[in-house]
Amino acid sequence: MDEANLKGRDPETLLGRDPNYVSLKVLQSIEAPTCVQVRQFLWDEIGMKGLFSGTSITEPDDGSIGVLEYLVPNMSIADIPGCAVMDLAI
Numbered sequence: 001m002d003e004a005n006l007k008g009r010d011p012e013t014l015l016g017r018d019p020n021y022v023s024l025k026v027l028q029s030i031e032a033p034t035c036v037q038v039r040q041f042l043w044d045e046i047g048m049k050g051l052f053s054g055t056s057i058t059e060p061d062d063g064s065i066g067v068l069e070y071l072v073p074n075m076s077i078a079d080i081p082g083c084a085v086m087d088l089a090i
Contacts, residue, residue, distance in 0.1 A: 004020035
């Protein structure tokens with residue numbers, strides 16, 4: 001997955017420079033994508049790399065429990081409706 005991802009995609013055709021790269025255009029063209037193709041898409045286009053497990057908790061290689069996983073659009077905190085920010089004493 002990493003090898004295909006590192007080759008990237010052509011900005012004009014939106015196709016990967018590696019046949020295993022799965023862009024949105026490629027994923028949409030597959031009638032019944034496999035789990036591997038969807039995982040490659042998440043890696044290539046969304047940026048969910050090796051620690052992503054899809055279980056809501058990352059899975060480090062050492063077997064420890066990782067941090068929570070979140071998938072949200074990138075935006076300014078000021079643009080999140082109802083968002084409140086407070087200092088916490090930790």
